[in-house]
Amino acid sequence: MKVKIEDRIEEMKAVWMExxxxxxxxxxxxxxxxELKFFTAEDHDDIYRSIKEMMVRGAPAIGxxxxxxxxxxxxxxxxxxxxxxxxxxxxxxxxxxxxxVDYMMDDLEEPVKAAEGYSEKVIEKxxxxxxxxxxxxxxxxxxxxxxxxxxxxxxxYGTALAPMRIAHRKGKEIHVYVDETRPRLQGARLTAWExxxxxIPHSVIVDNASGHYMSRGEVDLVIVGTDRIVANGDIAxxxxxxxxxxxxxxxxxxxxxxxxxxxxxGTTEKGEDIPIENRDDDEVKEINGSxxxxxxxxxxxxxxxxxxxxxxxxxxxxxxVFGPEELKDxx
Amino acid sequence: MKVKIEDRIEEMKAVWMExxxxxxxxxxxxxxxxELKFFTAEDHDDIYRSIKEMMVRGAPAIGxxxxxxxxxxxxxxxxxxxxxxxxxxxxxxxxxxxxxVDYMMDDLEEPVKAAEGYSEKVIEKxxxxxxxxxxxxxxxxxxxxxxxxxxxxxxxYGTALAPMRIAHRKGKEIHVYVDETRPRLQGARLTAWExxxxxIPHSVIVDNASGHYMSRGEVDLVIVGTDRIVANGDIAxxxxxxxxxxxxxxxxxxxxxxxxxxxxxGTTEKGEDIPIENRDDDEVKEINGSxxxxxxxxxxxxxxxxxxxxxxxxxxxxxxVFGPEELKDxx
Numbered sequence: 109m110k111v112k113i114e115d116r117i118e119e120m121k122a123v124w125m126e127x128x129x130x131x132x133x134x135x136x137x138x139x140x141x142x143e144l145k146f147f148t149a150e151d152h153d154d155i156y157r158s159i160k161e162m163m164v165r166g167a168p169a170i171g172x173x174x175x176x177x178x179x180x181x182x183x184x185x186x187x188x189x190x191x192x193x194x195x196x197x198x199x200x201x202x203x204x205x206x207x208x209v210d211y212m213m214d215d216l217e218e219p220v221k222a223a224e225g226y227s228e229k230v231i232e233k234x235x236x237x238x239x240x241x242x243x244x245x246x247x248x249x250x251x252x253x254x255x256x257x258x259x260x261x262x263x264x265y266g267t268a269l270a271p272m273r274i275a276h277r278k279g280k281e282i283h284v285y286v287d288e289t290r291p292r293l294q295g296a297r298l299t300a301w302e303x304x305x306x307x308i309p310h311s312v313i314v315d316n317a318s319g320h321y322m323s324r325g326e327v328d329l330v331i332v333g334t335d336r337i338v339a340n341g342d343i344a345x346x347x348x349x350x351x352x353x354x355x356x357x358x359x360x361x362x363x364x365x366x367x368x369x370x371x372x373x374g375t376t377e378k379g380e381d382i383p384i385e386n387r388d389d390d391e392v393k394e395i396n397g398s399x400x401x402x403x404x405x406x407x408x409x410x411x412x413x414x415x416x417x418x419x420x421x422x423x424x425x426x427x428x429v430f431g432p433e434e435l436k437d438x439x
Numbered sequence: 440m441k442v443k444i445e446d447r448i449e450e451m452k453a454v455w456m457e458x459x460x461x462x463x464x465x466x467x468x469x470x471x472x473x474e475l476k477f478f479t480a481e482d483h484d485d486i487y488r489s490i491k492e493m494m495v496r497g498a499p500a501i502g503x504x505x506x507x508x509x510x511x512x513x514x515x516x517x518x519x520x521x522x523x524x525x526x527x528x529x530x531x532x533x534x535x536x537x538x539x540v541d542y543m544m545d546d547l548e549e550p551v552k553a554a555e556g557y558s559e560k561v562i563e564k565x566x567x568x569x570x571x572x573x574x575x576x577x578x579x580x581x582x583x584x585x586x587x588x589x590x591x592x593x594x595x596y597g598t599a600l601a602p603m604r605i606a607h608r609k610g611k612e613i614h615v616y617v618d619e620t621r622p623r624l625q626g627a628r629l630t631a632w633e634x635x636x637x638x639i640p641h642s643v644i645v646d647n648a649s650g651h652y653m654s655r656g657e658v659d660l661v662i663v664g665t666d667r668i669v670a671n672g673d674i675a676x677x678x679x680x681x682x683x684x685x686x687x688x689x690x691x692x693x694x695x696x697x698x699x700x701x702x703x704x705g706t707t708e709k710g711e712d713i714p715i716e717n718r719d720d721d722e723v724k725e726i727n728g729s730x731x732x733x734x735x736x737x738x739x740x741x742x743x744x745x746x747x748x749x750x751x752x753x754x755x756x757x758x759x760v761f762g763p764e765e766l767k768d769x770x
Contacts, residue, residue: 141733142730285739286736288621288731290619290621290645291645291647293731296723296731296732296736297731300733301732301733304733304735304736309737310736310737311736311737311738311739312732312737312738313723313739313740314622314678314679314723315645315646316646316677316678316682317739317740317741317744318682319679319681319682320681320682320744323681323744347647347648347651348645348647348648350651350654351647351649351650354685354689355682355685355686358689392619392643395727396726396729398726398727398728398729399473400624400627400628400726400727401627401628401631401632402632402635405631405632405634405635405641406640406641406642406643407642407644408616408644408652409644410648410651413647413648413650413651414651
């Protein structure tokens with residue numbers, strides 16, 4: 109991804125390794141968009157903290173951070189069983205984290221090379237998602253996205269943002285509507301930051317306004333990421349995704365889900381079988397630490413929602429774009 | 440409305456007159472929900488400021504404030520043409536404000552009595568909206584509302600909130616989902632405050648979550664207010680109303696609009712003829728004065744949206760509940 113630093117533009121990844129010093133470096137996403145700060149992990153305890161404290165976020169980026177952390181631990185001649193256990197415990201529900209740690213445990217001969225290989229595979233998948241998805245975007249299209257499925261979450265390119273990035277680099281004149289994505293505001297904070305840095309024309313809107321622009325014919329397609337695609341094609345993604353999907357269908361706007369094929373969970377039959385995590389009340393009650401509602405009022409804060417397959421036009425993957433009916437064959 | 444003050448509960452209006460001291464008193468809504476402060480207007484310059492600086496908001500409450508301000512000015516033996524001009528200039532686009540000032544100019548014999556009469560008419564309409572609307576709510580219903588169409592906006596009862604208030608007072612066990620209503624958060628700040636004070640069970644949710652609860656069968660009906668009902672039945676209301684209406688229809692949930700019959704604008708044919716005001720970028724960029732997105736990212740901030748008549752189940756008015764097909768006869 110491109111990042112504006114003072115008067116220059118740098119090509120950068122969300123997380124990377126500096127092999128000579130055996131350091132894992134990352135953009136500390138907690139300070140974005142107001143400050144670009146970096147965090148240097150010097151051992152697997154720092155790696156644990158970076159994941160636990162959400163300096164790095166997004167399943168693919170967390171996986172890559174874990175892979176680099178394992179390589180670093182090996183170079184430092186740590187007890188690798190202990191390092192693996194510690195890094196995994198940073199987010200006990202993160203599939204990519206477990207996968208990355210186990211992947212590294214299987215290949216500790218040349219650990220830095222293995223971790224770089226892991227990272228490159230993640231990036232390459234996103235680049236391909238971008239290349240396939242860019243074909244769906246015409247010049248002068250308005251694209252709407254929700255949350256942040258960008259380079260910050262996937263080391264580079266992103267999933268949902270990859271098609272926009274590549275369409276823009278190919279010279280297509282696009283404009284992106286960025287849902288702010290309450291409660292955690294990943295759209296306003298992170299997606300807008302990525303688009304600003306890439307000079308991709310965009311507008312941040314409140315989540316309430318996307319329907320308005322759809323109804324006026326000012327949105328040509330919607331692209332979102334996803335945490336899980338289940339057997340029947342239903343998806344789970346950030347709260348509000350379902351709303352955008354219904355509004356897109358009502359206004360005859362194509363609604364695409366961008367994700368690597370590993371997001372497919374064939375063991376879960378349908379969306380309603382996915383448990384929905386309820387997160388902390390304070391995410392709703394406070395913004396930047398400032399209370400926005402009566403202290404005594406209750407809150408409900410579901411982190412995700414389920415978008416049924418009938419609202420989904422297609423799945424943009426590293427293997428191509430597939431319709432819901434092709435889903436089982438593809439994955 | 441009921442307001443909790445320390446260890447007691449007081450019956451209170453959003454704005455009222457203390458005749459003996461010739462003072463107009465109001466809840467200063469800028470400090471809600473964190474502080475309950477009152478503003479005392481001692482002359483028509485204070486009245487002007489209270490409207491201009493949004494201590495009082497909502498067209499009916501602004502109208503009543505203006506009526507009391509005119510009565511106060513008359514008692515103070517001011518030049519009434521000058522007072523009328525000054526008060527009107529506080530919000531040059533507010534129809535109720537103009538109407539209230541002109542109403543008072545026509546009846547300056549007993550000005551306080553006239554202003555009290557004006558206020559009582561506004562309250563009585565809301566009480567009737569509540570009585571008619573309460574008939575639509577069953578015990579154990581979950582009602583969803585957007586923005587604040589409550590007592591704070593209408594002196595007492597509210598429009599959209601009146602049916603919930605009266606259903607609750609009649610002993611119906613209801614629960615209200617309160618959309619926080621970005622960008623200005625009137626749901627989280629004001630509607631939640633009103634429901635908290637009336638001990639009506641409720642949950643504040645981000646605007647993104649209402650579709651989730653609708654899709655799970657956890658919303659039985661939606662009631663919203665409106666700024667304008669046009670000839671074909673389309674309405675204009677706070678940004679996000681259209682999204683709720685589409686989601687309600689998709690999930691077979693009745694969607695009601697509560698408003699006095701004066702909200703009907705028979706001179707405008709259809710919703711798309713209503714101009715949509717774009718408000719200041721800072722409403723999106725900052726929350727409680729704190730920046731939530733890149734300074735360099737552009738914003739779009741439409742204040743209202745249009746909900747077409749086909750999404751509306753009925754209009755709850757002081758004259759009863761009417762379906763879209765009965766609209767022309769009713770108004």
